[in-house]
Amino acid sequence: MAGRDDAVDLYRALALHRAAATRLKSLRDQGRVPAAIRCGRGYEAVSTGAARALRAASDGSGDAVAPTPDNAGAFFVFGGTPLQFFRQHLACGSAPGRGREPGMCPIDVERGLVGPAALPGTMVEVMAGVTLAFRLRGEDRVGLVFSGEDETSTSAWHEGTNFAAARRCPLIVVVQAGTETSTGVHTRARGFAQKAAGYGVASASVDGGDVLAVHRAVEEAAARARSGQGATLVEARGCPVSRRALRAAGADRERHPYEHPPDPAARFRVRLIEERIARASDLDEVERRARAAVRSACEQALGESPPADEYALGGVYDGDPGTPPWYRLEPPERGLALASTT
Amino acid sequence: MAGRDDAVDLYRALALHRAAATRLKSLRDQGRVPAAIRCGRGYEAVSTGAARALRAASDGSGDAVAPTPDNAGAFFVFGGTPLQFFRQHLACGSAPGRGREPGMCPIDVERGLVGPAALPGTMVEVMAGVTLAFRLRGEDRVGLVFSGEDETSTSAWHEGTNFAAARRCPLIVVVQAGTETSTGVHTRARGFAQKAAGYGVASASVDGGDVLAVHRAVEEAAARARSGQGATLVEARGCPVSRRALRAAGADRERHPYEHPPDPAARFRVRLIEERIARASDLDEVERRARAAVRSACEQALGESPPADEYALGGVYDGDPGTPPWYRLEPPERGLALASTT
Amino acid sequence: MTSNSRPEHLARTLRGEPVTLLEAISEALFEEMERDPSVFLMGEDIAVYGGAFKVTRGFLDHFGAERVIDTPISEAGFTGAAAGAAHMGLRPVVEMQFMDFISPAYDVITNYLATSRYRGSGSVPVVVRGPVGGGNRGGPFHSQNVEMAFFHTPGLKIVYPATAYDAKGLMKSAIRDDDPVIFEEHKSLYRAPHLREVLPAEDYTVPLGKARCAREGTQVTIVTYGAMVHTSLEAAAALEKDDGVAVEVLDLRTLLPLDDEAVAGSVKKTGRLLIVHEDTRTGGIAGEIAMRVNEQAFEWLDAPILRVTAIDSPVPYAGGLEDYFLPRVSDIVTACRYLVEY
């Protein structure tokens, strides 16, 4: 984080995440998003702080990041647009995934966006391989994967992290850990950074609501990775905790930040103003633009059509056009064998 | 380990393991054991030291242990006999598993013997459940599972260990780690005890060739488990390293202990004599008896018949008698539909 | 620490009120837990939260935290633990939050649970249950039917009820059964109002392995199960009304073991067989049924065996795509007409 411009740029990213996440939450609350999805409020700092510590490019030469649906900020920093974001969530025919899958983004190899998740932990394995490829080709690139805290309980997370560690892949695993339920229910570890030694990787534990702290930790991890020192586990504490996890932990749901997620963007704003890096009016303008960009993207996406039904077919294999089942075509001739099995 | 008698008893267990393992190795080298199996030489101390730190019983009230095929000593300490051992390895019709499966033992719930392994890591999950049952029923029992070092890379090991940790199961996980290849190839952890913190469990790291050290560590772990403090990870260093692992690590195969596995029994013998706990002649007699017991069991098993071929059938489900396929029965009547699908 | 009175929402049948399929399952679990102290539950968010679909709401308060266990995201870990607990005489019922999440447990289920009895390690009475099926805009990882992942594994049983009565009776049988059972519950049937029915107040079971004739007919047999029972009944009613064709609908209820007798019996009556499954086409259960009917009732076939199924692809997300992907009433009508006119 160099000067004033950088800081305001960073705020711009936070504000865009915030605006998109807030908009998505209302769409969800209105029942306009088919799947009951995460919207990413409260993940502004960890998402943008981490992503901006990497090198984004659009020609396949930059770093790679695997965001969860909570990490809109990382998606935007790596060149995803609000329009793509809403198209994908709303399952528009024009969406990158053309409605075949929920979430935020399919893969964009040129931009280094690797998504979306399948089951928890899978993307740690996949990103281990993405960064293995960087190593094998001697490229100066690193990868970052966002993970939940309980995701660390999964087999995939373990095998992926251990593989990356063993092969010294330039991978950064960011564990987004809540405050109250981080430990005790699903793990007895005192913290998620404690897991690093078991894999023999470096670790850091930072406040996930502090964008600069996240940025710094990931910057250091990326430098380590680029210099051949392998993977790093970054624990981002204080991320939102889901309602279910809260209840499982017996925590008071009503008073917990999940219901009123902490706003890391607002926190950064206060800091920028207090430290006289930016004026409130400038930041108001940044926010206004973010909201406007989000509003217009969302409205455009809402006006677009869903994919044509037949798009359910085909594309399962290379060059597979997709054939409708025989009982959806012209009625077959009476008494004749069917021409095909589909 | 109280007095002289205990020490000699312990030596008896080591000697029996040694004798059985040595005999099994010759059977294997002669190609008389169908599967290319492990024989357990070099695992005398970790096997018997750990098992004797638990409470064996034969009426379903004792502790439980899940040995790998390398842990013959634990099998014997928990009441398995040399005859069962050779019957099972030689796939006799009289074997506990009646030839359906290789390895050392199927489950004996009364004795607390839980085996054999399926794929690596599985028994950690299973023993997490065995010890969960102890907890749920408020029984004062603990369980122990032996694991290889690279087994810690598996998904099953991770999920099993984490589950046991999270539920505070009275489980002891013993990682049998080699000297040269323990780390660096399949994990970057500096040692396997390092993994404990990531699960929030206690740990110990001991010389796996020192039966008293293993005994002490497991005794402490068992006490912790019985007092409700949950699982412990015990690293037993200096266990044999397989040829393959050695080569993978680029180690000098010819000079490595695997080819001439260290004999923890001999080591304990020296100590017993040096510390004047036992006389050489007494220990000679112990060894002689162990060899004799093993020889006669082996000879008896070698003379026994394999299971009847039809024993391949049935027993897949409760009460399933097994039906031979129709083409192995009387030829079906010409032109008639078959009576059954098998 | 468990309260004695049955929670109000689990006493509908006792009060003579109709219950949904979901409520029927909850009642079955509750009654089995009351009847047999060895029955206990494990799963993600099942205790405090009551489960993603609220199947176990109120169980924690009634039965306590020892018998209603919240687990980490470790499907392999807790399913393997269930096997261990079963070895020790307990009867675990494991919930997969969505049955799609059973895939990390594929290894332990097929290699350990399914083979335990045959290998000589005794029965493993574990029930693995959870919601399956499409039509809910869940996308590729929250909509799968999982029967064909396990249908090929000797040692497992697979149950898939279509009515509240069967769901309750089959669940009780599954829990009392000494073999591992996969129990699929279709999300769309969980709260379907037209499936509400008044169940017998007394304890009853529905035997595993027996199909049910859901509608009698003479001209075509439809063999189906789960949600497709209702789609098929709709088609049968339409065919009766529009074409005067008498369609027999057989609800398999248990997929493994298959009720050969019921299928062959019906085919011998009608001479025409259509198999309908919601699961994808290639490698679906229709194949095994077709094979068995060939073996057992070939001479009675007056037309080729046909099938109506989902399309061979992952389950797409967008509503239109998913609707196109799934089998429809009109597909079944078309296929039946083809068969009748053949």
Place this chain on the structure above:
Amino acid sequence: MTSNSRPEHLARTLRGEPVTLLEAISEALFEEMERDPSVFLMGEDIAVYGGAFKVTRGFLDHFGAERVIDTPISEAGFTGAAAGAAHMGLRPVVEMQFMDFISPAYDVITNYLATSRYRGSGSVPVVVRGPVGGGNRGGPFHSQNVEMAFFHTPGLKIVYPATAYDAKGLMKSAIRDDDPVIFEEHKSLYRAPHLREVLPAEDYTVPLGKARCAREGTQVTIVTYGAMVHTSLEAAAALEKDDGVAVEVLDLRTLLPLDDEAVAGSVKKTGRLLIVHEDTRTGGIAGEIAMRVNEQAFEWLDAPILRVTAIDSPVPYAGGLEDYFLPRVSDIVTACRYLVEY
């Protein structure tokens, strides 16, 4: 760091010498790695040790440690990593030491690799290969055929060669194919002396999805693959000699996608179909084939479709049991006679 000259044992075909099926596979891997720098290998003990079956002996020296990678026991981890590397433009070939060990990777293969293209994340050209099959006294976890674990998953291809020529040509096609391919290699065929053949010196491929007529005949069609091709050919020869019956033997070579045309074509010629597979019975591939023949060639059937398969149980260990478990020449002869006399 890679040497330029081809290792002597990988140059048999260049020297005009016959090769075994195993050597054919090694040559295919070697030549594809020479041809395309994006091809690389991962697996347990494949580098320094050359693999459990020595398929990759000499590869490490020739291609270096960046392209021949020893992995931890993490089948899910390295298969997921393969997908990540594939996203980045590499073509990983992953070895399962025994194909039985693919089960921990079931989740990532079915949910991630198989669905990636459909979900909009592009192709994942990964080959997962390894030894399968029984008859080697490997017991339940070293003898499985795995095709039916994956046959039901749209997006995967499954290859299973029976000859050295096909093994080499199919492996090349699999590596060059843009979809994920499961490649099964039968252990009994690896070094079978009668399968040695002189292969073309020039580069050739065998297309995926095309069956091969292994023996022409007019009275019965046997559809089979893998080791059972040779068992079936033996039966066909016996039937010719003893009964004068002309049996056609179709070697599927690729199981997914199935070559419907070849199967239906042969059935239309002979009117009688026997399916032979070494894999267990219920839910085996015979079902799908029977279903498709019903759909496409019902009118041509002069007898029921039948099957000869292994018994529905885990693979037993003892020699007699395993021999009883597996399909035999005499079983095929009996079934063909039944069909001919029908």
